[in-house]
Amino acid sequence: MADAALSTAPRAARGGTLALRLRQNAGLLGAIGLFVLFYGVYNLYHPRGFSQQVLIQNANEVFTIALVAMAQTVPVILGGLDLSVGAVMTLVNCLASHLVAGGPGEIGLGILACLAAGTAFGFLNGCVVVYGRIQPIIATLATGAIAIGLALFLRPKPGGKLDADLSWAMTNSLGDFAETYGLFGDGSGGGQAPWFQPIAGIPVPLVLLVLVAVGVWMPFRRTLTGRTVYAVGSAEGAAFMSGLPIARAKLAAFTMAGFFAGVGGLFLAIQTSTGNADIPQAGAYTLNSIAAVVIGGTSLLGGTGGAVASVIGALVLRAISFNFRIFDIPPLMQPLVEGLVLLAAVSLGALRALRTRNRLELFR
Amino acid sequence: MIAGAPLALRADTKPILIAAGFVLVILAVGTAYTLATQGAATLLSPAYLIQQLQTGAFLGLVAAGMMLVILIGHIDLSVAWTLAAAAMTATAVGGPLALPAGLAVGVAVGLLNGIGVAYLRVPSMIFTLGVNAVLRGLMVAQTGGFAPQTAATDAMRFLGAERIAGMPVAVLVWAAVSLLTAGLLSRTAFGKALYGMGNSEAAAYLSGIRTRRVTILAFVLCSVLASLAGVMLAGYSTKAYQGMGDAYVLPAIAAVVIGGTHILGGRGRYLGTVVGVILIVLLNSVLSIMQMPEAGRQVIYGGVIIAMLLVYGRGAPTRS
Amino acid sequence: PKTASGPGPEPQCFKPWKADTKYMQWPKKDGPYRVAIVNGFVGNTWRIQMIQTAKAYAEQPGMKERIKELKVVSTGTDVAAQLGAMEDFINQGYDAIVTIAVAPDGFDRVIRLADRNNVVVVPFDNVLDTDKVMQVNEDQLEIGRIAGRHILKELGSKREGKILEVRGLPGNSVDRDRHLGFREVVEKEAPKFQIIEIVGNWDDGTSQKATADALAVHGRFDAVFTQGGSTGTVRAMMDAKHPFVPMAGESENGYRKLIAEHAKDGLKGLSYGQSAGLVAISMKAALAALEGNPMPQLISVPIPVEDYTSLKAGVNYWPDLTDNFFTANAFPACGVNISAPEIMAKDAQNVK
């Protein structure tokens, strides 16, 4: 039979894996290009460009939005939107301002409680979407309001006091972290161990970011549930027919979103050592998270993309505004310039539309 | 639609009835509160109700436009600054040209949004967000650089604040726009095209519907209605100012959805949007009267939306 | 900075908050200086007026020579971005950072870095809950008290009835302090007044809607205290044909125009100003500190107050100009003489 011959035939026609990967991730490549451009220019013109201080400062500034963007990504891949990520971030931020203080044990428990709270709120979002059968975008618009309301109950006005050491250690380099807690030392202090020196200059938030991405997102993506998230975003009906665990995937997606947003809120609390139930700020984080997801090349229609890409998107967003501190743009023109650059960045995807020669491919 | 069984409740009517019922519940709760605290049922007085309609008219105009865009499966997050930019432009131009200038802003923004969404095919959620940022930037630059006049003209005052036979002109404008919108949606090719595109853009396109033109028109109408609301709101407050539109975006979306329009497009009746607007305005007012702190307000606001959607939004599980 | 003893320079301008306010002193640096202004939210007239004032002030003789570079950025409502911008300017080697904080707390790290690098950080308007930096503000509690006293005075012997209080942005310390100051006076001297509280967000539209609502429900008030969006509050009363009553509110030009016009009908208004000119005083204070002067940690700027008896067209309000800007802008005691129309309406006459 011809089959046997076919199955063993060399697959000569196939391109290399790398080429295929690149083609399938064109959006992400664009985002990386944008980031290199904006961040490179910023560092080039910064009086202390490419230095540890600048990197630390940038890492601190980027961390929360990067996590909120990761949070947004999972529901987006699922084919929904989570309009509550900024609010959940804020809620955990306020909770942390009550819980993350005291002795090391209390702090540890506090941190766990904060992460659990974010995760739980995300899970509730998932329940509303799955069992309430409400469209995610509108369900989370509503639960977002509830999260903000709870945050306001917790912190009617900004305040609270987080552990100062923790705050310092988490917002500086690994070296400072080790020094603060007397780790990897040679007895006289912390952070002098020779093996430690090469990495001592890395900002802690950057390490955390990588840990969350590699330790949580990457494995999740490779579970059956994670794949189902993609499948549901691609074609929910087909995913159901394929016998995939849809409800579990939806619950997991929103739970992940809550967890990531919670990590972001917790870090913001540690960074500022306070909690603040700031409604406009929550809204800004939510909207920026969507922008970051899009700039990262994830389709808002679901099924494709990834959280790491959204981190890049968030980096691009931040890097745009970094440049305002370097270049002399009249202050009242800055919002306009920022708006135009944002519009241009999100319109990059349009190149695909303009290149598409079969208009039917535009509809999906 | 072709005449169906007249007695059977159409699927898209149920949300409207429920929302209307909820409006009554809100009024009842508010009245119970005022009876308890002041011994009077002020909420049932015509003066109060007309005042709510007056407030609701601006939101109603924005929501009507938003609904057109939501029906085709898009969203317009730029209405906040479209509204403000139109008002600020109208007052800056002043004189008899104020109104046309304000509406022209709406047309321009709508065209930009429409082109971005229909031709560049950038997701509307994000393109309109960018346009919103650009508009804000423009208005900041203009306030700082040109210091224009911000006083509303008499015509704007008339539309926004005055009354004819005790009924605010703004409410009459809203009613007129509502009639037109309802007719547009149910009786014109454009209306059918909106629903068709909301359900399947590819099928609509292959049916020979000029989908790009329809998209652009929907965005233009949305922006024009937002700018009309802006011009009238400036008339109501006698002036235009930055940030006057911020309070209209999310409530407009919420009103449309509470009224039974599907957030992903393709389904919904205009009457629902009107009821949704009234519901939101009343809810805000009653919470304000009860001096509910912001925290409680937010929780109730979110709770109401979820409760409403749980009651009627629980459709069959999506399988497609 | 080290703790120093007063008095500092220009005490009529850099007035310590209280008698026991401590003084701070930075090592003297040679000018001219690089100054950064880190604004948060931009998108209302007050902030724009503030930025314009800062730019104009830096161009004035006496300032121009001492400032090598003035950079203004607005970071939006995001605290992380604001912290990042401040730290960035420290890294870039700026000498002073003037800021309106988006939150009253959370700046510890930046302050620590600034101190390490001898950078002078001056929060104003929305100040920080800390005594580790030099700050410039008007006394918000006092503003509330002034409002309360004015209303009680204008009500004469009436000590019973309803007062409408239109509050500002929920959760903001300015809103809280003004509210507390107001309540302190009214509750002490006229505890029988029922105070109806609504939220106006310091925004004309919100105030107008909320006031209209309150009027429709409560019918009549004997007096009104509106923290901001004052024009909207009055407009709502006029629309509802509510009689004019004693009032206290902000310094918007529109509000003052209405007071001037309707004082004789009973709009016995008081108008205080949280001035956008505070930025100029903050810049001036930053330079004074850089020059090695001992400075009060908390600088109290006099509250510009006018009432219906003291309003003068072309002096403290401008009938022909737009409603939106804030009239109180100049502080002669500090040599800050930029009037609001210069900033906000320089060519309003040309625009018809």
Added chain:
Amino acid sequence: MIQTDSRAPFLTLTGISKRYGGVRALDGVTFACGRGSIHAVLGENGAGKSTLIKIVSGVVQPDEGVMRLDGREVAFPNPAAANRAGVVCVFQELSLMPDLTVADNILAADPPRRFGLIDGRAQRRRAEELLASIGCADVDPRLRVRDLPLSRRQMVEIAKALAKKPRLLILDEATSALTAADVERVYAMLRRLKADGVAILYISHRMHEIDALADTLSVFRNGRHIETFAKGARSPDRIVELMIGREITAQYPPKPRRSRPKPRLEVRDLSWGERLRGLSFSVGSGEIVGLGGLDGQGQKEVLLALFGVLKGVGGTVTVDGRPHRPGSPAEAKDGGLALIPEDRKTEGLMLPMSIADNLVAASLKPLSKGFVIDRAKERAAVADAVRRLQIKIGNADDAVSTLSGGNQQKVVIAKWLMTGPGLILLNDPTRGIDVGTKQEIYRLLRDLADGGAAILFYSTDYDELIGCCDRVSVMYDGRIVRELEGDAITERAIVASALNMGNRVPHHG
């Protein structure tokens, strides 16, 4: 009156009923099917076949009745449960996730795992094996399904079903988009499974497939099980009669014998990127011209190019002597063209909308007076369309998604006939349509042609091209390699040119 075959039945259904609102999709069905058997399920559109297998595979639940598998009573709340019991279905509506890769799709529900995480490499290897086993080794498992043509997707779908190691395999029109060569490979695979003792339920509207494959046949009509019999026990005419309740005389209407008419559509050097490489052909008024060939040789693109969907089309096209360069379907429609698209679910219909709204979607302008739609005219047009194509509907206000596949397809056709097109493009219009309806559609096409319309007709079904078309242009790799006319249109000729192998005829099997 079930005639069980010699072996004990593997699946038995007793008294199964299912209602959708007012529609009785299944009415007390009692049915059985045995191991090691290929059991064809026949019935016209809407007979309840899909509903039956949806119940068996856990997609929907019956209102009443009992289902037994291997003697034990079972009830499947969802497809996953059915899969676990060894019941696997290849659905009429594709169940692939377009953004996932081929490998991800094939092993979607149960991928190879290491430490709980999906093992990408092992998964790819397994997918390659499965694809090879159905002779589809040319599909790269790393590709996204979105980038595959429909025929390849159906093959992936089949591989996916095999991956679940079925004990009962159901194919619901799973071969409707496959070309003859692929169908052969699927047959081979099915026969292997049959030999291994798998029970197979096979639904198809193509009688020759059933002829070639099935050993047992069951006929359904109006939601009822009519009869089950062994292959050969009934004549084909009798079977059709059982299915549609009446006799069918001639499947295809007679072709008129006449000289070639003046071309209405003339295409010269049509090109589009790599996919169309300079084709020329013409279609005359009153003519039905078929496009044949293996799937994916550019036939679809020809239709789309003519209909204004593709950008950057080269060559000249004239319609009635006037140049024709539509920039959009709207312009094509204005030029008197109609296109029945490939996928009715996404391209032809707005599923949640009413039947009436779908029917008038292409004719809104002529039905309007000024800006306003004339309701009376609209109603009349809808009623007319339903009558003309004998669409089986309850109420014109019901969602079109409630119709069976065949009736949905009729709605698409009716929508376009309402515009009175002079040139009709059809992309596989009878996919998933029963014999009776097919016959109606052929009749209709011929009537339209006789009325002066020019018809260009792409089909994956050779029978249809032979029976229906005045001429057939066979495409290979973006070109027309052969034009057949009159008696020269034979299966042999079509297949030979489709494989572009001159006169050599391939051996199947």
